[in-house]
Amino acid sequence: MIIIQNLSYIHPNKDLLFENINLTIQSQEKTALIGNNGSGKSTLLKIIAGKITSTSGSLKLDAEPYYMPQIFGQFDHLTIAEALGISNKINGLKEILKGNATEENFSLLNDDWLIEQRCKETFVQWKLDDLDLNQKLESLSGGQKTKVFLAGISITNAEFVLLDEPSNHLDLESRNLLYKFIKSTKKTLLIVSHDRKLLHLLDPVLELNKNGINVYGGNYDFYVQQKQIENNTLQQDIHSKERALKKAKEKERETLERAQKTDARGKGKQEKAGVARIMLNTMKNKAENSTSKLKSIHAEKTSGISRELQDLRSNVKNFDKMKFGFDNSNLHQGKMLFKTENINFTYNSKSVWEDDLDLEIVSGERIIIKGENGSGKTTLINLILGKIKPSKGEIFRSEIQSIYIDQDYSLIQNQFSIYEQAQEFNTEGLQEHDIKIRLSRFLFPKESWDKKCEALSGGERMRLMLCCLTICQKVPDLIVLDEPTNNLDIENIEIMTAAINEYEGTLIVVSHDESFMEQINIIKTIQL
Template sequence: MPAHSSVPATASTARTSVITLAGVDLSWPDGTPVLSGLDLLVPPGRSALVGANGAGKSTILRLVAGQIAPTGGQVAVSGRLGYLPQDLTLDAHRAVPDFLGIEETRRALRAIEAGSVDPADYDAVGDDWDIEERTIATLGRLGLPLDALDRRLGELSGGEVVQLGLARLLLARPDVLVLDEPTNNLDAAARDRLLDVVSTWTGSLLVVSHDRELLEHVDRIGELRDGSVRWYGGGYSAYAEQVAAEQEAAEQAVATARSDVRRQRNDRAEAERLLAQRKRQGARNAVRSNMGKGAQHYWQNRSEKNAARYRKLHDERLGAARERLEQAESRLREDREIRVDLPDTAVPRGRVVLRLHDLVLRNGVAVAGTGQLGLDLSGPDRIALVGGNGAGKSTLLHTVTGRVAPASGRVEVGVPVGLLPQRLDLLDDELTVFENVAAAAPGVDPNTVRAALARFLFRGERADRPAGTLSGGERFRASLAAVLLAAPAPQLLLLDEPTNNLDFASYDALVSALSAYRGALIVVSHDQGFLEDLGIDRVVELGGED
């Protein structure tokens, strides 16, 4: 029977693992298999889980958190668990103290301070007499303003919501902290604070992330690949070195095995040549010696038996060589990459792409334009848009596309524009990947759409999967395909935190694709390494609060 349990930490469990998955099977309600016989032991300390998009990392965290139940096997957690999902489900009207889980305790404290002797108030407070002080300290540690306690969730930016979710966990003081892509949407200062939390965490931690800087702060990295997890000691640099060494050894083994297969094939062909030569020579000798038919049959049968043994020997050697080659090739990593070639996105240098006229965003932030050093764009320029969480970066991108009206001023766009929003809400979850992309490119031949989708790794049945069933990384690829394959092709591309949820191979492919992109580009990103890899022309910083 499938089971999930949370047990008190003991000396024996501390020596072995804080999270245990034993023979876990999982299938979706429609019967689609997700995990089969997965065994996973997460030791105490700081651990990370990495792997290709769609491998099942977030699903494992949901199993650990008890949000979904396994079809078979057991899941156990040693101690109290705190879980930060990749996408927090939010009620925009919910008050922040209620979200933090402190509202009832605060109410009871105020009642006691006013003279209440109701036992229910004392039960509500429990051991949290310092909840106010701890909340203020936690918010300050994460860089959240104290007036956040007077807000509702809908008034916060995406990055602030992630920080608030982390604050809720820290206030609950769990034994095991489980985080799913926690650096998504965080600005540089917030990322530094998160790194401090991870590096100083005294309990146990399991984090799913592709953030290379964050991964340097863990004790070990487990790679989920082909349905099993393999552990590597150290942070990302150590992991990358070990993987590179394994790949070098695997490539050498493949080269050796292929050479052996060629040699065995040649030996097999040479054996057939020798057998044919001996057969012809035997026939000639029989004619010359006037050998009787009985003797001829005897020597012919003997020759054929020897030839069969000879062939079998070479066939066995060739078969063994092929088996060694298959084993060597199975150790090779064949990480697939997205490939984009979009000549229709080209913008001639000097063409006006974007012009801002006295633009003031709805949050009151003025954005320089019309000749000032700002966001006016000519030709295939590429700009990085930076600023703190809540500064209005996403608001500006939505204003450029016309989704959000400015407080004053106007935006002039001179080319087709495409936006990949931070929340990846472009897709209709009820439609397939193919149907979503085809809807963005009306009139384009369906076979052309499918061929283009194959470059984004949606081949065959994968293109016919409903968008609502995609993993975070798969949804990113599908959304990017819907934007880049649209008709007309975007010559101004707006990307809002595009590296969220990307595995290492997809990150490298995205950098390569955007480096070859021929249109103008505005990128919102807190990932300094990504901006450096992209080779941007200039940086524009926004300030202010939403």
């Protein structure tokens, strides 16, 4: 069990990340932790894992947690055994088996005589049986590193597990191994993830924001239903407040017009009656003061309603505020873009594919390229884009405009400011104010325009990339997306999905995110 009370965290620069976190997780619960990029999900996991200290509040655990971070680069200099924290046990066991049965070696082993056998069995389960415990992590792929740390759950016999984006870098086969583990395990899990298939296996769902945690007692489907109800209620509240504001402004106008007419009639009667000028001035000042008071009363009322309306609108989901407006490709549907005959590519005298490839891609298709890690997906993309030539076979490629978007959105240049990056795509000479309007539409307000692109999060880089595509008046005929959802939170995945569904050109995607693939209407699969 874990009990968190009034937990807060403030960055060293004094910015508040979150406050008043109150949370209880029962033993054997499988809990999802979600929230927008920057909401503090990874920080909260690190606090629970004991890697950093909260600013205030209390934390009580009944078991030491096993923590798997999102990024593994800091472990590259370590061996697999060292990274998993079992090197002392392994060394102690080996020394005892050699005959060095010292008290120190028995202490290192800590009576865990099955540690080496457990490693072998677990590595087989995670398809890592070709790895050695003394191998350095820097020699492994991203997917292998992820599976090593997932294997560490069973190897260390952990009962309370913290996982930060565990399906990142995993191919489809490995993701299915992860889903199977989550379904079958009796361990207590707290998982940060944007993988919606994984989230469907967890219950409850916790949503983290600056003001605390909202608990949804169900899986991700239940969470989505509840958020839809909340969003519908929010829209009703906004419409109601808009009507109230309109009515208040009309009332203000009518009241002031009536007061002005009354004052004008009164002044005319007094002048006809020969009232002294000094008295007229006194009565005029009194009328003006009265009108001013009326203005103040109504202005205060309309201002209050406007503030309430602004607060409500600030809660509207970001992608509901955005307008993409992509132009269509000029290519007619069905035009042959790419055709191959018996192609292959050779690395170090070895062919990438066992069988040569025959492919056809025509305009308007939505294609997914599938295959395990190392199956040649990136090689095929580079052949399609003309970046490399085949070692064998023939390729026909039409002259088209194409754009390649990888998971790091590396088309965004780190040295540019947000505004400078937008101008890089301004090929049709849009005016400065048009560029700034589009930046604002993609949630980049005025105060962010001078911000360097190197400081942007994955979600911000993605939104800037989409904004740039709308600035470049002619959207490319072909967009290639390589694991586009890997570094995005759920909200930004929804933004990406909405943009892709509005694009009407040819689309090629490499992704292991099955939910994303279903939602962008893939019609053709290339299996490698």
